[in-house]
Amino acid sequence: MKNNKPLNIKKKTINFMLCILFIVFALLQLNDPDGILWFSIYFIVAILCLYNSFKPIPKSFLIITIVALLFFAVLHFSLFIDYLKTENKxxxxxxxxxxxxxxxxxxxxxxxxxxxxxLLYQIKIRKNDN
Structure with a gap:
């Protein structure tokens, strides 16, 4: 059965902090050449964290968004490996x-x-409330 009850105050507080964190991440991107893309990514995650505190986001939507983020991360994985090979971390x-x-x-x-x-946290908190 679908759970539509609001989250408890602890989970709402964590989501509010996640929202603020991702808004800060978004704002820090505005000086980059591709800042609009990264601003959008972080701002959407911030909004999803906040929204999920009051109304459940469909799990399928969260999973699709997570898959998209992971696909995008895979495109940067080789650069991460290059970084790991450097001396000056x-x-x-x-x-x-x-x-x-x-x-x-x-x-x-x-x-x-x-x-x-x-976003995985958003799935977890809704699953634990069932």
Whole structure:
């Protein structure tokens, strides 16, 4: 049976924090050349986290969105592997260097994984309420 009851306050609080986190991620993307794409991805995840606090999002929609995020992450996986092979791991926190595309690719890969985890949490909290 479909569960339409609202989430408890703890789950709503976590979702609100996830929403704020992904909005911050979205805003940080606005200075990138492809910022609109990344802003959209993170902002959509933020809205889904907030919306799911009040009204259940169909599991099938969440799964399709997760699959899309993971597909996009796979496109960045080779850059992540390149980063893992480097000596200086701290440069991931530095400025973008166009001679080192693996830096931005790794950031994007990790961001997509975080977005995926945020949506997996949305499935988990609704499943646990049944």
């Amino acid at each position: 701290e440069e991931i926190f530095g400025k973008m260097d166009y001679k080192k595309p693996y830096l931005e690719g790794t950031r994007e890969f990790i961001g997509l994984l975080l977005a995926t985890l945020g």
